[in-house]
Amino acid sequence: MKIANRMENLSPSVTMAITALARELKAQGKDILSFSAGEPDFDTPVIVKEAAIKAINEGQTKYTAVEGIIATKQAIINKLKKDHGLEYKLDGIVISNGAKHSLFNLFQVLVEDGDEVIIPAPYWVTYPEQVKYSGGVPVFIETNDSTEFKITPEQLKAAITPKTKILLLNTPSNPTGSVYSREELLALGEVLKGTDIIVFSDEMYEKIMYNGKKFTAAAQVSEDMYKRTVTINGLSKAVAMTGWRFGYIATCDAALAKALTKLQGQVTSNINTMTQYAAIPALEGDADETIEMMRVEFEKRxxxxxxxxxDIKGLSSIDPDGAFYLFINIQEVTNDSMKFCAELLEQKGVALVPGLAFGTEGYVRFSFATDLATIQEGIKRIKEFVENK
Structure with missing residues (x-):
């Protein structure tokens, strides 16, 4: 049967593909160390699992409102107020099947054919694919490690055209771990004043911060940024709930939330009911001690x-302020990140993700969301590989 033409412009996720390949090779008995997946190696906190079990035992297994139950939406509102001083109403919260689903809904609801979406590069692999699928045009702003992979107000101003609809920020960043400070977000916000440009702020890694730095939400830096920002977040990374599929958006635009709910109602309806109940203690801070334990361990790694x-000749990495990735500069060795990763996997059994997948050649992404012994052995193999080249 003929596949729809729109699928021709959609590329598969390179990170998912490499992770799947690493698992396949490992299942074949090969000695594979994978640093490709963005998934914590910790278990979901006990208090979260107990909340899900309690919900099941109490019969909370039926359909809910498409956008989520009131108790969970209120927990999101309370969390945003407590953490960032932001005020939202119930009609501005929509819960979806992970932040990826939240983003997809947003692009489908807001992007018309030809609308431009500004995306700093390197970027999470899903961003441009969802933009293209929605009929939009990704506009990339190139960065590198000399600026810690962050865009400047001058770059943003130069990228804006009459067709610009959205600026997509990811802080802390996947794949670089870079974090925008309050001052940097304010400066970007100044460029946007007087425009109708919407800011999507993907803050999935906000709880995973290092080097004594504090996280600042894009919506909290000014009244103007609050009004134009849609916050996208979830519990996958900081609370080790990747498989639970819990993402959400927060906006002060009730009409946008209503449109998102309408779309979701025709696609998935509500996310699974038990996850909504499990999310409440995580959002309300009951798992904070476990989250901090994980963060401390991530920082050690x-x-x-x-x-x-x-310390490896030919490689270099900035010291990231957030997330659990290093975006390693390999340009003294090669500019071909795909070939570098393919040969590394074949020769040393180490799986990394090529920078090309994130729109920036000459780098590779290394996830340190695994135990220290594995990290030590993996870097030892990478060092041997580089020295041989």
Missing amino acids: KNYAVAAFN
Whole structure:
């Protein structure tokens, strides 16, 4: 049967493909160390699992409102107020099947054919694919490690055209771990004043911060940014709930939330009911002690990996302020990140993600969301590989 033409412009996720390949090779008995997946190696906190079990035992297994139950939406509102001083109403919250689903809904609801979406590069692989699928045009702003992969107000101003509809920010960033400060967000907001440009702020990694830095939400830096920003977040990374599929948006535009709910009602309806109940203690802070334990462990791994990679001749990495990735500069070795990763996997059994997948050649992404012993062995193999080249 003939597949719809729109699928021709949609590329498969490189990160998912490499992770699947690594699993397949491991299942064949090969000695594979994978640093490709953005998934914490920790278990979901006990209090979260217990909340899900309690919901099941109490019969909370039926359909809910498409946009989520009131108790969970209120927990999101309380969390945003407590963490960032932001005020939202129930009609501005929509819960979806992970932040990826939230983003897809947003692009489908807001983007018309030809609308431009500004995306700083490197970027999460899904962003441009969803924009293109929705009929939009991704407009990339190139960055590198000399600016910690963050765009400047001057770059933003130069990228804006009459067709610009959305600026997509990801802080902390996947794949670089870079974090925009309050001052940097304010400066970007100044460029947007007087425009109708919407800001999508993907803040999935907000709880995973390092080097004593504090996270600032895009919507909290000014009244203007609050009004134009749609916050996208979830519990997959910080609370180790990747498989639970819990994402949400927060907006002060009730009409936008209503449109998102209408679309979701015709596609998935509500996310699974048990996850909504499990999310409440995570949002209300009951799992904060476990979240902090994970963050501390991530930071130990990060510190080791940054020092170890910077000790390898030909490789270098910035010290990221958030998330659990290093975006490693391999340009002294090669500019072909696909070939680098393919040969590394074949020769040393180490899986990384090529920078090309994130729109920036000459780099590779290394996830340190695994135990320290595995990280040490993986970097040892990478060092041997680079030295041989």
